[in-house]
Amino acid sequence: MAEAHQAVAFQFTVTPDGIDLQLCHEALRQIYLSGLHSWKKRFTRFKNGVMTGVYPGSPSGLLVVVVGYMSYTKYSKIDPTLGLLTKLGTHVPVSRYITTDGQRAVGGILVATGLWVTIIFIMRNVLKRLLSWHGWMNNRHGSMSLSTKIWLVLVKLFSGRKPMLYSFQTSLPHLPVPSVKDTMKRYLESVRPLMDDEQYNRMEGLAKDFEKNLGPKLQWYLKLKSWWTSNYVTDWWEEYVYLRGRGPIMVNSNYYAMDFLYVFPTHLQAARAGNSIHALMLYRRNLDRAQIKPLMALNTIPMCSSQYERMFNTSRVPGVEEGRTTPHLSHMSRQVDVIQHVNESKHIMVYHRGRYFKVWMFYDGRLMLPREIEQQMERILADKSEPLPGEEKLAALTAGDRVPWAKAREMFFRKGKNKQSLDAVEKAAFFVTLDDTEQRYEPDNPVQSLDNYAKSLLHGKCYDRWFDKSFNLIVFKNGTMGLNAEHTWADAPIVGHLWEQVLALDPVKLGYTEDGHCKGKVHPNLPGPLRLQWDIPEECQSVITSSLEVAKALADDVDSHIFPFNNFGKGLIKKCKTSPDAFIQIALQLAHFRDKGRFCLTYEASMTRLFREGRTETVRSCTVETCDFVHAMMDGKRRREEKLRLLHVATEKHQMLYRMAMTGKGIDRHLFCLYVVSKYLGVDSPFLKEVLSEPWKLSTSQTPLQQVELFDLRKHPEYVTSGGGFGPVADDGYGVSYIILGEDLINFHISSKHSSHETDSHRFGSHIRQAMLDIMDLFHFNENAIK
Template sequence: MAEAHQAVAFQFTVTPDGIDLQLCHEALRQIYLSGLHSWKKRFIRFKNGVMTGVYPGSPAGFMVVVVSYMSYNKYKQLDPSLGLIAKLGQHIPISRYMSTDSQKIVGGVLVGTGLWVTIIMIMRNVLKSLLSWHGWMHARHGSVSWSTRVWMVLVKVFSGRKPMLYSFQNSLPRLPVPSVKDTCRRYLESVRPLMDDEQFERMKGLAKDFEKNLGPRLQWYLKLKSWWASNYVSDWWEEYIYLRGRGPIMVNSNYYAMDFLYVFPTSIQAARAGNAIHAIMLYRRKLDRAQIKPHFSSCLFCLFVLFSSVPSLLTVGSSLSDTLQHMNESKHIAVYHKGRFYKVWMFYDGRLLLPREIEQQMERILADTSEPSPGEEKLAALTAGERTPWAKAREMYFSRGKNKLSLDAIEKAAFVVTLDDTEQRYKEANPVKSLDSYAKSLLHGKCYDRWFDKSFNLIVFKNGTMGLNAEHSWADAPIVGHLWEHVLSMDPLKLGYNEDGHCRGAPHPNLPGPQRLQWEIPAECQEVIEASLTVARTLADDVDSHIFPFSDFGKGLIKKCRTSPDAFIQIALQLAHYRDKGKFCLTYEASMTRLFREGRTETVRSCTMETCAFVRSMIRDETVICRSLLKQAAEKHQNMYRLAMTGGGIDRHLFCLYVVSKYLGEDSAFLKEVLSEPWRLSTSQTPLQQVELFDLVRHPEYVSSGGGFGPVADDGYGVSYIIVGDNLINFHISSKHSSPETDSHRFGGNIRQAMVDILALFQLDKKDIK
């Protein structure tokens, strides 16, 4: 582009008087600053690695232990080495090189170091034992038992003074392997409401045979893996659920996160991008420096691959599986606008670009009038379609030359930004259509304007609204949500905008412009791109998306019913689904297993016997018994959620048993049938994790409106919801137009009515609930 800047470090010419060397001091200065920045980052990572490695000890603790030990021995007139130097002297002529006093000092330091390491190991193992206790989860909401209080004090004592981001990683327990007997029992209990007597007796027989014969053998291998690996589930889950899938990841796997619902900080696209990109880079800096506040009971391993990742980078020459790769030290982002790709450096003068300087770079891209090169505009459709054609095209057309360099610039970028040329926003005059359009744009866009392989894409629309599209294989939604909460809290309140809507500050007078990526895409490759785009468009056009803010009430009134908000909503979803389809279905609710090392997710099977009994009583209008049945259903749901979070879930264990059976070449009718059952209702709550960042009492509008995902089953629904403060719950519903059984807007109406009907049971206006 016209703004391209090339810096040459030196030039020389040969003259009759000799060689005339001309140095460019600015270029050399930039090289020096770049190197200085790189070495600072390496030093910080080294220091953080040391601090994490000795946690819950510290260098200060080392000095205290060693000095105290030496002082005690000097006071008692004891040998500080405890005879260690004398024993070494029998084999090594120490006295030749060290005086007696030096020997005492060295011996004391060695023994003191051993004592310090012993204390660290004891504290670490005690902390691991404490974190393995999950009794605190069973306490009634709002009450804290004495055992929990004692546990919290002990955890604080053994956690050290200032834990860093990854300090707790080595102290987190491993995910336990449930017994085959317990898993089979819980499975049968979960499918009982979905089967008639004959079907259930048959499944009961299959489960009993598995439990007696093949199950124990598979369990032995799984136990062996659990002792050896950090987590017996995560690597297989990542590989077989995500990376080996050959279908499109767009819609089927990727998910999205939305902007504020009612707040529009600026309508200037470049300015919004400037603040958002700067906030994301600040988050990465905190991540690199391990300055993000850890939670003692949550594994944060996935944060390591949040940036500079290509989670679904295809193995060259392979059509069987993708690979998960992470590139360190990325100093640039990739930007897409109107069919053209750009590489934008995020550092200059040895520092991170300020928001106004990033806005300046975005303005340059928006002002560029050059046309896309042949095949460039729809290139990203390769990441939206089937995986095998993308694998073959990658090896054939993008493994060398100019195309490889440009592809590397995208894949090695910290993340991808799309400056979208459409406008999306919640509109009070047409809330349904505006939100549905907004969600579909974030989920799939035009099918060629998002790089779906990237860990996440920041999408900034023409009117300043923004959102994220995230790839799923590398981590689950709470990790991306943690980042997004940071961005939303930084953008309007801390970074802010001028009165004219631009980022604060001034443009840089000498800032080099973005670099336009160059491509040479032959006609044969363009045909592959068009074929992938056709597949992706068919998939995208079939998505029936509906988003609605439920503002009749929120968790404030639900808690007055003495019911868990999540259980309340899950039960409402069951009632809504029965009214929608006239039947119950296998229901998936995602829960986290981050209480364990490298934990990801587990399934809560929300359709229970207790919930079905409540729904039937509501359908029959048996108001008298509905409240007691609701209480039973809610308690059952909460117990199942706790089990899933503490390693007692069903589905990950059955999944791993199935993987082992395949490795052994054994067929199990029981496992095959279990894993082939479709999830016709797939649900997930988007948790608000950093409540301290938002004042939801004074500004309930300053929070994300959540996010969503595509339908899991062809004839089912996907439902995501976020509980925003005490008075708002946002629902994101997806299904497929091609299914005659589903309609997202109809289901949304049923959810709204179910929520209202369940709350009406408590007659809060009569003050029955205190």
């Protein structure tokens, strides 16, 4: 870019009279401001570390304890050192170096500090004990028992004041390890409706044999790990479920989040990018300062915040060969990716028409304003240069299989300009794609427009998103936008929290001018984006082409369907005195039975963030009780009263399973960790092998709206996001994501594969809609309630 000369701090010329040194004062000024910004950030990080380290105490609390203790001992004429200095003086000649009054003052301060630390330690441990009680979950919605009220008061009392994002991390309890006996019992109960008597008796025999023989041995090792680590599941889950996967992460792992459904703040692509990028950087600043409020259930019970740590400046790096060898895990991949995270990144990476641009986010020692970022995006959009050989489709390496990408990275990106450019991509705060297509919800063509929009966010052209980045911001030509997120570093609610903040800031607080530009002024001296340089040989281009073929075959096979269900929402469901999530899950079971004529193993994601470093657990939502209700709905002779009774039983069962999953009493993470231990020990378990090979034909997840206060959907129902979704888990199964918005809207995202003759996302969507209506019809609400 023409402005690149401003980055040169000095120039010198050799003349007959000597060396003529020319300093660029503007460049030196920017270097000074950049260094000042860096030191401020380090100081803030250090200060936050101290504040978090002493929470629920505080430096002001230390001052109060010291002053109070010294005043009390002086008034009571008590030795503030409690005789410690007297004993010390018999061994060390302290009086030579400090007066008696000085000794008393220093000793009193030390004793008071010790008292302060003791109080903090007691408060933390009491809080951890309190947070280990989960009886509050048994309260019915809208009511609260006396024991829960007392417990909440105690939690607030020991929680301290003004917590920061990571304040509660050391006070959260560890995830408990369920007993093998309980897990076997719950597992057999979960598969009973999916097996005939012969299959069930066989599985029961395998389970009992495991419980009696191998299970206790594996459990011993797992218990040992739970005592030694913060969470006995999370590190293995991250490694074996995500990082060791050798297939494409595009579609199979990454997921997406959509823009507003009915609001289009601006038609200018650069302006939308300007506001959204600025909002993302504001969020990162708050994250660095730990100023984001920790998520609290009932506004009191803290959730784990550890997943936020790698939101920005993070990339998944493909691995060729794991450093350590594990003979007993030979059948599992010994190749493993790694998550690369840097503490600070001052730039983002922008992709447009096959070119990569490095865009600095700071100037004059401050974060760039929205109009200045828009200015940078306009420069990129106006750039008419052509992609270098191999550059346009380079990101297809991140979309295909991991092994070719790992080998290509090792062979072609280890030195020179390729290494520098790849470092710029992987160490960027996040990745931005200025997409040259137009996507949005079209009222005249709602089905096709939303389906195309979802597929574009999920995979795009397979080479215009860097799927290894923690997340990609995609801004389309008409100003619509969305996110694509990598799954290893965090689960969807974490990305959802970020996205809610961006959507809340963008059109309302940041806003646009009448002609669609970001508010503010263009900067006259802003250095332009830096175009990355690549030298990609033909051999590497061949690998890129192969990866693109794999990725395109996967993307073309995705059958996506998104539909807003607006006949009713959680407002009417609550009038049925049932949980909206349970209602929807049972509707999905009815829809699936109508779609395929049978039940299947069903996955519903539940969080375990009530525990330190908790991620997810599985709710096996296809239960005996749910199947009984579905059979009743399929039987035209069954009475409405009986169906309602069975529905009530099924929803109660589902809510109980969800509570158990949230409180560490799930099935699947325990079985998964037992399986990993068995592989490390080199022993085979027919039971575990069979359990972990069972396919999830129906994989479901609710996208929670976590910051309801940001969106006033009563006054502005148009400011509603369509949520997000993910690809199908099984080749012949469905992936379903849903988001409950306000009182009257539920958005569903359905995915499957065109290659399967058993599935059809649009057909399944019709079954879901009808199942929701049929279940609600049991309650005999009038037509005004059900639109």
